[in-house]
Amino acid sequence: MANESLSKAKEAKNDEFYTQYHDIEKEISAYLEYNPDVFRGKTVLLPCDDPEWSNFTKYFAQNFEKFGLKRLISTSYAPESKRYKFGYQPSLFETEAPHFDADKSKTHGKIFVLDHDVTGDGKINVEDLQWQYLEGDGDFRSAEICKLRDQADFIITNPPFSLFREFLAWIVEADKQFVIIGNKNCITYKEVFPLIKDNKLWSGRTEWSGGMWFETKNNEDVDKVIDGMNMKNVPSIWITDIDHGRRHQPIPLMSMADNLKFSKHKDIRGQEAYIHYENYDAIEVPFTDSIPSDYDGIMGVPVSFLDKYCPEQFEIVGMCENEDLYKLKTKIYSSEECKQAYIDKFGKKGTYDLNASGVIIRNGLREKVYQRILIRKKQ
Numbered sequence: 001m002a003n004e005s006l007s008k009a010k011e012a013k014n015d016e017f018y019t020q021y022h023d024i025e026k027e028i029s030a031y032l033e034y035n036p037d038v039f040r041g042k043t044v045l046l047p048c049d050d051p052e053w054s055n056f057t058k059y060f061a062q063n064f065e066k067f068g069l070k071r072l073i074s075t076s077y078a079p080e081s082k083r084y085k086f087g088y089q090p091s092l093f094e095t096e097a098p099h100f101d102a103d104k105s106k107t108h109g110k111i112f113v114l115d116h117d118v119t120g121d122g123k124i125n126v127e128d129l130q131w132q133y134l135e136g137d138g139d140f141r142s143a144e145i146c147k148l149r150d151q152a153d154f155i156i157t158n159p160p161f162s163l164f165r166e167f168l169a170w171i172v173e174a175d176k177q178f179v180i181i182g183n184k185n186c187i188t189y190k191e192v193f194p195l196i197k198d199n200k201l202w203s204g205r206t207e208w209s210g211g212m213w214f215e216t217k218n219n220e221d222v223d224k225v226i227d228g229m230n231m232k233n234v235p236s237i238w239i240t241d242i243d244h245g246r247r248h249q250p251i252p253l254m255s256m257a258d259n260l261k262f263s264k265h266k267d268i269r270g271q272e273a274y275i276h277y278e279n280y281d282a283i284e285v286p287f288t289d290s291i292p293s294d295y296d297g298i299m300g301v302p303v304s305f306l307d308k309y310c311p312e313q314f315e316i317v318g319m320c321e322n323e324d325l326y327k328l329k330t331k332i333y334s335s336e337e338c339k340q341a342y343i344d345k346f347g348k349k350g351t352y353d354l355n356a357s358g359v360i361i362r363n364g365l366r367e368k369v370y371q372r373i374l375i376r377k378k379q
């Protein structure tokens with residue numbers, strides 16, 4: 001199989017990951033802790049879900065009254081439209097329903113709605129969910145699902161990984177509040193980073209380290225089996241525009257002098273000073289916990305800083321990238337300089353794409369650093 005087809009096959013499989021109940025609970029609890037009425041009187045839409053077994057639907061339906069929700073809507077994508085087919089069988093729940101339709105079961109999405117006590121037991125909970133086949137396949141881009149989006153206050157889901165950019169744009173264009181899961185790299189996408197910079201979206205409560213564990217339907221790509229469930233670890237994070245307490249906790253930091261004397265990182269401890277980039281008026285800070293608390297200039301920090309970012313403590317001024325979107329570069333390298341830097345560093349012919357990142361000079365040689373976010377201390 002050609003490389004391209006291989007990666008397409010991998011990508012296709014990668015859309016079918018199911019979020020664990022306790023991960024949803026941990027994340028959503030943080031918004032409620034910050035504002036217990038955050039969902040009161042609101043409509044929550046859970047698109048790209050599989051409501052019969054989704055933990056998102058279960059969690060929000062179980063807590064419908066506690067959260068004071070007005071309406072919960074959950075929609076699924078038709079099995080035949082899914083890029084990765086895994087031997088679909090309708091559930092007993094579906095086949096036993098009077099309106100079960102064997103054809104629609106494969107080609108149509110489903111909608112589950114919860115907004116009143118159907119069973120008459122005096123409670124509104126998971127037992128009161130009512131379902132129908134959708135008119136179409138449940139594609140979030142369809143007019144049918146866009147209409148549901150427009151009626152909702154919150155969009156919450158783990159969207160298909162392969163359509164992440166489109167999914168976020170779909171939320172942003174409708175100006176809805178949201179909590180979604182994305183890959184860690186999504187932070188640097190040109191559709192995402194400007195929103196982070198402007199504090200229009202941020203990292204959720206769950207820490208980034210360790211990635212997230214999802215149930216996977218792909219038996220060939222399993223990291224471990226827990227209670228008979230195939231689980232896969234993915235470097236995923238929650239992103240949101242709902243406020244939570246953790247993002248207002250400043251990072252505890254040492255002064256520059258103390259970092260140079262006592263840092264646990266050998267790249268910092270014992271050095272005379274932090275290294276200044278050659279192509280930005282900023283210093284290179286290779287670890288978030290080495291950010292000097294008393295430096296007033298611009299600092300290049302790892303992308304994982306965003307896991308700890310507190311907007312009262314720092315402002316984000318840009319990112320080291322090729323396009324210089326934020327007009328922060330102080331030097332653009334010529335192609336000759338890029339070629340020479342490669343020969344100097346690797347001892348053979350090539351091109352070192354110096355303009356794509358921050359560049360430091362170490363032992364007399366130009367060196368690119370990892371992807372960096374540029375930040376400045378709030379005055």
Ligand SMILES: C[S@@+](CC[C@H](N)C(=O)[O-])C[C@H]1O[C@@H](n2cnc3c(N)ncnc32)[C@H](O)[C@@H]1O
Nearest residue numbers: 015017018019048049077082139140158159160
């Ligand atoms: C990462 S899974 C997450 C499922 C569920 N939300 C959860 O977290 O457990 C994404 C789901 O979106 C579905 N999907 C893929 N493309 C879609 C589309 N264009 N519109 C709606 N759903 C889609 C996939 O089939 C898959 O079921």
